[in-house]
Every structure is written in C-alpha cells, then in structure tokens.
Amino acid sequence: MGVLPMQIIRSSTQYDVCIVGSGAGGGMAAKVLTEAGANVVMLEAGPMWDPVRDSYMFSWPYDSPRRGAPTEKQQFGEFDAAFGGWTLDGEPYTNAPGTTFDWFRSRMLGGRTNHWGRISLRFGPDDFRRKSLDGLGDDWPITYEDMKPYYDRTDQLIGLFGSKEGLPNDPDGVFLPPPKPRCYELLIKQAADKLKITCVPSRLSILTKPLNGRAACHYCAQCNRGCRTHSNFSSPSVLIPPAMATKRLTIVDNAMAREVTVDASGLATGVSYIDKNTSRENHVRARVVVLAASACESARLLLNSKSSKFPQGLGNSSGNVGKYLTDTTGLSVSGFIPKLMENVKHNEDGVGGMHVFMPWWLDNKKLDFPRGYHIEPSGGRGMPTFGFLGGIHNHIRAQAVEKIPTRSGYGKSLKDDYRRFYGSTVNFAGRGEMIPNSDTYLDIDPAVVDKWGIPVPRFHFKFTDYEINQAKHMQETFRAIIAEMGGRPMTEMPTRERLYGLAAGGRIIHELGVTRMGNDPNTSVLNRNCQAHDCRNVFVADAGPFVSQPDKNCTWTILALSMRTSEFIVAERKAGKI
Numbered sequence: 001m002g003v004l005p006m007q008i009i010r011s012s013t014q015y016d017v018c019i020v021g022s023g024a025g026g027g028m029a030a031k032v033l034t035e036a037g038a039n040v041v042m043l044e045a046g047p048m049w050d051p052v053r054d055s056y057m058f059s060w061p062y063d064s065p066r067r068g069a070p071t072e073k074q075q076f077g078e079f080d081a082a083f084g085g086w087t088l089d090g091e092p093y094t095n096a097p098g099t100t101f102d103w104f105r106s107r108m109l110g111g112r113t114n115h116w117g118r119i120s121l122r123f124g125p126d127d128f129r130r131k132s133l134d135g136l137g138d139d140w141p142i143t144y145e146d147m148k149p150y151y152d153r154t155d156q157l158i159g160l161f162g163s164k165e166g167l168p169n170d171p172d173g174v175f176l177p178p179p180k181p182r183c184y185e186l187l188i189k190q191a192a193d194k195l196k197i198t199c200v201p202s203r204l205s206i207l208t209k210p211l212n213g214r215a216a217c218h219y220c221a222q223c224n225r226g227c228r229t230h231s232n233f234s235s236p237s238v239l240i241p242p243a244m245a246t247k248r249l250t251i252v253d254n255a256m257a258r259e260v261t262v263d264a265s266g267l268a269t270g271v272s273y274i275d276k277n278t279s280r281e282n283h284v285r286a287r288v289v290v291l292a293a294s295a296c297e298s299a300r301l302l303l304n305s306k307s308s309k310f311p312q313g314l315g316n317s318s319g320n321v322g323k324y325l326t327d328t329t330g331l332s333v334s335g336f337i338p339k340l341m342e343n344v345k346h347n348e349d350g351v352g353g354m355h356v357f358m359p360w361w362l363d364n365k366k367l368d369f370p371r372g373y374h375i376e377p378s379g380g381r382g383m384p385t386f387g388f389l390g391g392i393h394n395h396i397r398a399q400a401v402e403k404i405p406t407r408s409g410y411g412k413s414l415k416d417d418y419r420r421f422y423g424s425t426v427n428f429a430g431r432g433e434m435i436p437n438s439d440t441y442l443d444i445d446p447a448v449v450d451k452w453g454i455p456v457p458r459f460h461f462k463f464t465d466y467e468i469n470q471a472k473h474m475q476e477t478f479r480a481i482i483a484e485m486g487g488r489p490m491t492e493m494p495t496r497e498r499l500y501g502l503a504a505g506g507r508i509i510h511e512l513g514v515t516r517m518g519n520d521p522n523t524s525v526l527n528r529n530c531q532a533h534d535c536r537n538v539f540v541a542d543a544g545p546f547v548s549q550p551d552k553n554c555t556w557t558i559l560a561l562s563m564r565t566s567e568f569i570v571a572e573r574k575a576g577k578i
Helices: 024-035 130-134 144-158 183-194 240-245 295-304 392-401 412-421 465-484 496-501 555-574
Strands: 009-020 040-043 249-252 255-262 268-275 280-291 329-336 373-379 425-432 441-449 455-460 538-540
Touching: 009 024, 009 268, 024 040, 024 240, 024 280, 024 555, 040 280, 144 555, 183 373, 183 425, 183 465, 240 249, 255 280, 255 295, 280 295, 280 555, 295 441, 295 455, 329 465, 329 496, 373 465, 392 412, 425 465, 465 496, 538 555
Parallel strands: 009 040, 009 280, 040 249, 280 538
Antiparallel strands: 255 268, 268 280, 329 425, 373 425, 441 455
C-alpha cells in the first residue's frame, strides 16, 4: 500500500487580503489595508523579530568569541539584523551553465528592512521614460508625477534627512536636517568639488529630529543591527505596529508560501504554504492576494502556481514572469590617505551610514555607456570589530610609496601600525543602472526542489558592454578622487577580463523587474496598478513590477509604489470590483 499524501490544513476563516512577505512592500500594504478596514493575514517565511527585544544594538565585539564575524545564519556578521544571506540551509537555487547570480534572502519579520543601508532615493522623472530618451529598455506605464504624492507621503510617514538641491533627476523630498559631514567626508567633498563631481548631503531614512512618536537618532552608528529606539526605518519599527494596532492584522510566521490557489473562473482563492515548524501544508483563504515576498520569490510563487486555468503559472500567459531581471551594478575601491594618518582623536558621531554622497553628474550622451551611477563613500574611525584593518600590509605597501617610515612586524610594532593607520582609509562604492537584456531572467529548475518539495528558481545572468564600460568609468573616477585627496588606491586597476571588478549579479541585493508592469498584456505581467493582467485579485508590491533599474536604491520606490497599489485595492474593494 502506498504512502497517503498528507492532508492540507485549510483555514475556515476567509480574510479580505493575504499578504505574502513583511518587508518594505508587505509592511506598507499591511498598514494601508488594515487602516482602511480590511481584515489581513500576513505570511512571513521566517520568525518574528522585534527590534527592541531582539536587536544587537550596543553589543561590544568582545561580547562574542567571534568578535562579530559572519555566521551561516547571519552572513553580514553575527550582530547584523538579517537572518539569512546568499545561501540558506535547505533552500537552494541554481544557475544556468556559464552564469552566476547570487540570491540574497532574509527570513524574518521585516526581511531586509532590518539591516539595509537606509539610502532613500526617489527615482527621477527621466527614470520613468528612459526608452523615450535613449531608445533602450522600456518606459514605465506611470510617470514621476504619478508617484510624487506617494513619495511625499512616504517621506512624511517614515522620515528621512537630506538637503534641497534642485537636481533635475534626483528629486528633492520632504527632508529632515542632514547631519554634518565627518572629517574624512569633508576631504572627500573638497576633492569632488575640484573634480567637478556633485557631492551633497546624503538621503537616509534615519531621524535627525523626533517624528510621529519616534525618537531622533542618538548616533550610535549601528543601524544595521536593528534600532531599539525606532529611529531608523524598518518595517517592524514603522509599518507593522500601526497595522497591528488596528486589530485587523494576523501574522503567521515560519510560513513558506508554496503557491497561489485559484478557482475554476481563474480568480485567486488564497495561498498554500508550508508551516516550517511542522512541515505540514496549510491553506489560507483570501479575497485578494498581495505578493511582496521580494521580487524573485514572488516570481517563483507565480511560476509555481500552475493550474488547468494557468498551465504556465499564474499571471504568465504572456510568458513574461521571470523576465527582465536586473541588479544594480556595483564595485568599490579603497584608498589610503596619508593626511588621515595619526590623526587627532576626535568624536565622529553620526548615523550608521554616509553623511554625503555623489548623485550622477554627467551626460551619458558624451560617454560610451548609456546610464549612470551614484557614489557611496565610507571611511572614518568606526568601532573596531572582526576583520578590522584586515590586509594591513596593503597600507604598509601604499605608505612605502610615499616614503613614510615603516614599522611593520609583530607585537608592539604591529599594534603601533594599527593605531597609525586607524581611520586613514576611505572607500568609494558605485551603484549604477543595469539595462534589462534577453539573456538575464529566471525560470523554474525542472530537477531541483527545496526541503519542502517546492521547485526552486534557476537564474540566467549576463552583463553587457553597457555595464562593463560603466564599471571602467567607476574605477577611473574613484581612483581620481583618491589621487586628488593625496592618497593611493589599495588595489590595482582590474582588467576588462575581470569586468573591472564588477560585483556578480545579485551581490548588490537590488534584484528587480521579474513581474514588470505595463500597459500591454503581451509584454508585461501587471498593469499600471500592479494588478495581474490575468487575474484581477492578485497584486505584486515588491520590486518585481519595476520596469527599469535606475541608479538609485529601490526601497523608497517599493514603499511608495506599495502605498499606491494598496490604495487602489481599497478603492476597488469599495467599488465591489474585487
């Protein structure tokens, strides 16, 4: 006698909305929908997480024998507020032969919003109409003017600091005062000004003044650990609490979504998920389904949601689910700056991130690549922890060129070198736009499943000359800034064969575009309201709907677009359309 299939545990409750995912998009959707009166269930693939109770704020490196080193569970460091990384036990993914894409996942309430860099940039007017400007990629079905009210309200709800600059494609927001630049940032600003590179106060969602009952940042500079005072943005700090306060949000943690279920007419009926604590399959019923599981996870869910009505996967009648995958381009260069050696000890109070940044400042029509990048500087005298001044021999080699006396060795002389070089390094990270191409997408691997039997995604990834030439420009620019500061790069210029040091796809953790929005159902998955063309009660509220990958971090647009989508759902429900 064969083994009988395990019975699916079906909920008797029918919710108004089921949201899959609790990060930026899911958290915003939960807040908007519950406050509008909807009864919402949220499925989160990881455990509950409370920044007050669970964060690692104020932990000293010596509190752990590993001094904060990465672990399998926390791959950005054991004090970092991200459970997960590019590999998860029992949750594989595959790469097509000859390609590399590293898929980052954070399994916990709030997802990546707990540890991200809080860089909160609006997309600009040109970013929504790139094809009209240069013929590459596609235009969005919405404009900056459509998004501006939602950006404004996101600013007012969450809070961010910045400065009014009037840059045409880097729109100003509703800003709190920015913190003052640190010593090394003033030197960076001087060098950038001489090179005619725009350098302005950064725009981070960290409070410099109290806002909406949340305290101002106290400058412990540990934003990636989770903030006990709720002074920076994370979904568990800002979005989940007001949703819970309505008494209309039910959170189911450790719930690994398997598929969106549909009825005979093709409308979604709910979501099937695996209870990771029991390995039992469960089903929640809902009138509306909102996928906000992160772009690639939401695409995987749609592709795995096969039925007689949707044999290619839900929302995939055009074959576009999984296509148009992009990640932000990225690389970094560090430089040794002699004038920062043996510096006067001083207070470097500030937020857990940069106080200045460089938005794109050039005209691509005069360059050999079509899209730009912004620059994120770092440096200073941060808390020494695991890996502190690793590769100190590179400092010694760089300073030897400057004929600075060397004291390298062991014991006291080595400790003296650590003290001398402490704070003498700056780093420049480029974050640029990748243009979608036909060789870069995800599909479902026909031969591999995860530990719960759910088919996994297979990634196909390729950079083109557009991104490779952009990377070369990044390298040359960063080295020019270091030279202008009187320093020397810590590494040699990478070759074209090494893509000029371009990080592998997925490593910048800005993957998006795999459930893109558009007016034409033949070339897009969703309409301009992030509603599936094929199924009117399914929506996507993460970065999957994005049509392009501008040279700005994507979280602020995820938040604003989720607010817009959620308010559309509210209106459609009131009209009796869904």
